[in-house]
Amino acid sequence: METLANLESFIRSAEHGSFSEAARWLSLTPAAVSRNVAMLERNLGVRLFHRSTRKLTLTEAGESFRLAISDSLSGIQAAIAGIAGDGGEPAGVLKLSLAPTFGVAHILPLLPGFLERYPRIKPEWHFENRQVDLIAEGYDVAIGGGFDLSPTVVARTLAPAHVIAVASPGYMADKTPPREPADLQAFRGIVMRSLQSGRVRHWTMRDVTGREAPVRLQESFVVNDPSAMRGAALLGMGVAMLATADVLADLENGALVRLAPRWYSDAGAISMYFPSRTLLPAKTRAFIDWVVNAFEAEKLAERFAGSLDLRSSRSG
Structure with missing residues (x-):
């Protein structure tokens, strides 16, 4: 079972094309985002990004995975927000x-x-x-x-x-x-x-x-x-x-x-x-x-x- 942190790091990195931009959005360090994505790739057994010094681009497997989980991840985040809004x-x-x-x-x-x-x-x-x-x-x-x-x-x-x-x-x-x-x-x-x-x-x-x-x-x-x-x-x-x-x-x-x-x-x-x-x-x-x-x-x-x-x- 993948952690929410790994999945969020992957989705935000795909959206922004950069670990650094994803890290700013998630209030993490770029190293933490990169580590989360690497752990996700290792657990799945596939490469999700092509990495270069200038930009991240999704592999074919990465794009398929992004499409498969993006809606579900939004639902999980909404549920978390709803619980937080309950005042605990x-x-x-x-x-x-x-x-x-x-x-x-x-x-x-x-x-x-x-x-x-x-x-x-x-x-x-x-x-x-x-x-x-x-x-x-x-x-x-x-x-x-x-x-x-x-x-x-x-x-x-x-x-x-x-x-x-x-x-x-x-x-x-x-x-x-x-x-x-x-x-x-x-x-x-x-x-x-x-x-x-x-x-x-x-x-x-x-x-x-x-x-x-x-x-x-x-x-x-x-x-x-x-x-x-x-x-x-x-x-x-x-x-x-x-x-x-x-x-x-x-x-x-x-x-x-x-x-x-x-x-x-x-x-x-x-x-x-x-x-x-x-x-x-x-x-x-x-x-x-x-x-x-x-x-x-x-x-x-x-x-x-x-x-x-x-x-x-x-x-x-």
Whole structure:
């Protein structure tokens, strides 16, 4: 796919018969215009101009190409002018990918206020437990963790992705609360089998002093979805290792309690991923700023941190 800069440099050079004149029209240097045209010729595999010290003239292939693209290029330029004339008001479909549990709990509640502020944006949100290809699948933003960053993808960190051990008060009612990771092996475990590897996920926990210890929960109940793990824990079926963000409300209202409260697993960061840092569409920039401001206002980065035991532990 050719860039607009290459095509504009070719068309203006053909119109004026000179890289220098085209450069003045485009507010570029003659060297930049010449480089853009040379790149276009290389990509197409044909020579578009006969070059001399006095003048540029189109080759037969160059004239055919100019006739083929001139109307289309004018249409693209008109569309760009129309967008610029809009004053940059955020508008259009905002296609977003986010994890179901996290998205419903923490991002969906931001939507009513966002749409009231930006009524011309139409959300298309996909709640899914997978890493999407932002470019190939046409997503404006993805929210999650552990995405592979290609050279064209940018990550904006929102909060730590810490995993902690939790259970229901009912399940723990007649049991001695575990204080160390090794103590967790004595309880029924709710664990998740990875769809990618086919293996049950086990964690290594750490504390604020830097000590580390592996966790080997009993495989009493195996599922393939974090929301099912949370549901099973709420039902009193055992101990689950879950992201603090996914169980924050349950911890704060007492539906779940944190076990081994000084220990957590570090799964990286919760981030927003988007295709580029520059020339972002107004709708994408507005959404990123809205989410960042909400996380700061609600202090979610601190509340998600398993290294900070901000919730009173009923496990002792």
